Amino acid sequence: MKTSQIIWDFPTRAFHWLLVLTVAGGLITGFLAPDSWLMIHVWFGTAVLALITFRLIWGLVGSYHSRFSSFIYSRRETRDHILGLLKRKPSKHLGHNPLGALMIFILIGTLLVITLSGFVVLGGEEKQGPLAGVVPYFIGKGVEDIHETLAGFLLFLIGGHLFGVVVESLLSKENLAKSMVTGRKAIPDIDSDNTDTVKGGVHRGVSVAGVVGLVVVLALFLIGIPTISGAVTESVIPTDVSNTQYSTECGDCHHAFHPSLLPKESWFKMMNELDNHFGEDASLDGKVVQSLEAFLINNSSEIWDTRAANLFRNVNPKKPLQITATKRWKHIHEDVPDTAFQHKLVGTKTNCAGCHSGTQVGMFADYTVQMPKGF
16 A cells, blocks of 8 residues: 655645636636626636735745745656656656646746736726726737637646646546645655655645745735725726716706717817707807816817727717717627617616716726616
């Protein structure tokens, strides 16, 4: 009967299974959940980044088999291991084998880029997160493609990792998934020349230190980043139109569209054609018109860098005053049934507040979408 030893310390095992849960949550909320779940997706991503940060630290100071130095193999060792697999006689390793080690490094690198790119997208497109006041919209939009492509690549890596675990478990006749739960692995017969010897046993003090480190890192990320986010976001939110002359004069007749939804040329044209305002005479006192025109132009789409401002500043040449006539508006709402706009809480396509919160500041972020009940 083979003897066994605790190889994987508790912090490493906790990291592994927490990563499984958070990555699964991130993939589900990213690929399958509605846009309104965006911030839940962000929390999963933040947790993944926290876990990766811990693993990078623990890979330097953890117990022997948790350290990166214990599973860095040469190309020759990796080649020999692959050849051994093909012959169904893989080389024996107490810790990670060469292919498993390679997968770990690739997974950590991929997850690191995915989470960091996610914060770039969040800051650029949604004007949320610690990069909200730093990343412009066009960069966030561009990085979004990288973020999504890597998420697809991650699914491929996960499939490869699971396949490798199954194959290795069958060949070694040891349940590797169970080993990552118990921490124990059977001690193989290893030649004295093999550097992967039984060393660096797991001690109680090391595990306690690791658990404390894991909790601290998670707490710093999950509590600290939202706090930073709230402080930075204030500097990039467009002017609030609530309780302004504009909302009073224009909001009495219809939803007061935020000025950032149209370019200054459209607002200038609109304010100079109030005598025929969508078929009605909406003429105002000259001084009022002058004041409103200045407010609208000073807060037009050219001034702000929100998603809505960037998407809707390209108006329909034939209908330059209608936001709902732009290609982007139609594309975004193409899957919304007409019955949703006819809902008693919405009433019309021009009532943005019927489905979005934050319309008074021109923030049409994905997570603010709240469809009427029944849709």
